[in-house]
Amino acid sequence: MSPRPGFVLEVDRSTPPTLFWHGESFRLERLPTGSRVLYPPEPIEAAADPVGAIRHALLHPLGDAEPLPALLRPGMRLTIAFDDVSLPLPPMRSPDARQLVIEQVLDLAAEAGVDDVVLICALALHRRLTEAELRHAVGDRVYDAFEPHGLLQQHDAEDPDNLIHLGLTDHGEDVEINKRAATSDLLVYVNINLVAMDGGHKSVATGLASYRSLRHHHNAKTMQHSRSFMDQHRSELHSSNWRMGRLIADAGVKVFQIETNLNTDTFPPQLRFLERREWEWSGRDRAAFLATSAALARTPDRLARSIFHSVRSPYRITSVQAGEVEAVHARTTENVYAQQLVAVDGQTDILTLGLPYICPYNVNSIMNPILVACLGLGYFFNMYRGRPLVREGGVVIMSHPTPWAFHPGHHPSYIDFFEQVLAETTDPAEVGKYEEAYATDPWYVHLYRTGNAYHGVHPFYMWYWCAHALEHLGGVIIVGGDRAAVRRLGFTPASTMADALEMAGDIVGRDPSLTHLHSPPLLMADVS
């Protein structure tokens, strides 16, 4: 049976309560009659032979590119860069897609007699991966062969000796990327494409860049002009990355891009009810939901976090594309849309979101309030093509506990950002006045380079990610959140969904339309 497409349910009196993610727990909410619930398409069929699909892609590249074996020769410098721990979410079961691809590339390199090979995790200003995370991404065999010899590296955007300035785009944007990657005879980039924002020129131009380069597109103005950043043709974020990517190519950096699409088979069997539509829940689904909810209610937050972060997703590779960056990414994006797009007729006054325990920046970590804002207003709000799901002046209601809690090792500058910057202003344009100080703070630089900390400037980027939504919306309400933390974000706390709807009514008027984004699994609204 072929997978069913996404679905827009209109709530009526017989509709069962709707499941909302609420951090490391869930809520069942009875939405007003007439509300719409957007359900994601079911996972599309996986590639029957992922290794074969990878091999095929490497031998049959897209665009103006030669097959990978033709690009490999003895004596050459080969660099293989790969996406970091922020993808996919949750982390996928072993073997990770990156491992499968990298092993294939290395096999071909070995066959061609290439012996100068370096692997670089393209983490941009994200935190360095732990050994366990690296092993998960590339596999034990690759890790053990490369890491002990210093050949499995993590990009260091603060290492002046290993950065190279390739020039300025015609918009005056600095392009400064990893020197080893840029000076190799061939740079193979291994990507995982979970959402439409990922991949393309963004892989190298962002993943291997320095702050000097990133600041040109990671800012409030760019994000306000990316509508949305999930739609690369209407995204200034992507326009800037594309300009940089083309400059990188013009500078002589030869990039062989490998992109993988995953289906949306997101949760293991014990959490499979999360992927089902509530009225179709079986007795087993109901039992699983009740048992899980009851257990979580009695579980300390820290343990619940640990349990959820141990979840490994059964994602499967659906397709692999390789070759020239833009041709590859065009095909990849088509595939993302095929998996995730749901046609939606018109906008809504109120958009409700249940926010889960994880976002790209808190893998094995705490979802701090800034990341809550970013997940809701950055990612989910922007999961649209055409027009935002919620109308201008509308309200987003998010459900999340939003604890005033931070991982001091992963997010040190977030703590300061929350205590200092957001205490003064929540305007994305205004927070920028602190950016330079955070970006160059020697303590943050030290922790980024030697520990597992996100770069000092990273919380600013999270806030910029919200810029489009903050400009567009009339209000943001968080249900069940820590009230002080929610207020610090500039949002309105509400105890219950009913309270939130009443508050939202004060902004958008009585009898508002309401749409709930039933995600994850991920979906992207194609709003007419």
Place this chain on the structure above:
Amino acid sequence: MKGLVVERSLPRFAAARLLSSLGGSGTSAAVGPLRLTDLDAPALPAPGWHRVRPLLAGICGSDLATLDGRSSRYFEDVVSFPFVPGHEVVGVVEEDPADQAGADDGPLAPGTRVVVEPVLGCTARGIEPPCPACAERRVGGCERVAFGHIAPGLQIGFCADTGGGWSHAGLVAHGTQLHRVPDSLSDDDAVMVEPTACAVHAALAGGVEPGDTVAVLGGGTVGLTTTAALRQLATPGALLVGAKYPHQRELAGELGADLAVTPAQLARAVRRRSRSLTTSGHLTGGADVVVDCVGSADSLAQSLAIVRPRGRVVLVGMPGRVSLDLAPLWHREVSLAGAYAYGTERSGRSVRRTFDIAMEVVAAARLGRLVSARYPLERFEEAVAHAGAAGRRGAVKVVFEMHPHRRKGPS
């Protein structure tokens, strides 16, 4: 006339210490050494002394430490029992002394509103020649506080012969201890002059240079008056305050703090400002000057953790016996200075009395706003409990109101 007296009663001090350790500061008034009793007006010890009838008398942290039985035993020989507490006093001169001597600036007519500079230095004690500190009018450094023609006592409010502010019977003070209150200051402002004088002395003891980063620990009366004094008397590049309660942080901001945060956030704020790294919980750089207005082991440890190498920690909050790792003080060559009371302050060639400067700071910062609650003496147990829980209860300064009908100025 009714007044409050502290008696030397070891069982009562022990009971107070036990109860306050369980219930918190100020909760032991019912069993502690303080009692309400009938008192006679204290005798004038010598010519040059005046009777002062208190209008408002504040409850200070040092008073609470005494009533809680937590005071350091260091003070045993410089206090004489029984004594009437109350050294933060605005009052009225009651009668002319026989020799018609006045304050430093002339005779004091009956009815003159004054604030009391309570330190009992050599002049008040009739000691001639005065000790070197008193010769320079730095009475806070007096070497003779246990000697002379009156009983031992650091200050009025801790001396058996002088009375104190917590009594309708009034107190006696030497003319050199009295400062006229200008009409522009309300009684609430005036009762804040003595604690503000301590703050002025501390702020100036910090030796803050223009542009320095200064951190203040504590958001009680001492912390807030010190914040005001630093803002008015120095030009710090950044004045950062760590205060536990929201109202304290709000007031700190109003009084001139560039940033007021919780104590837990202060180290991060100083680190950001100084762009320090961190090792073993200590900043590698840090604030140029830290003013500790708490005086606990924790606050001292935090002070040492956030002051820069060769920086200065000024201890204003009254400490007791503390256990502290002084390795960072040694290794980083930090100066740790106490700042007690007041006297005179030197700036270049100019020397001014601390109280005169404090009056200006009080007026400019409208520090009368820090008076949060007034109690009659008869409700002393409630008053002391309120003062002991001032932060939690949204208060700053709790005072005894001796003559409500005489209260002057806006509250």
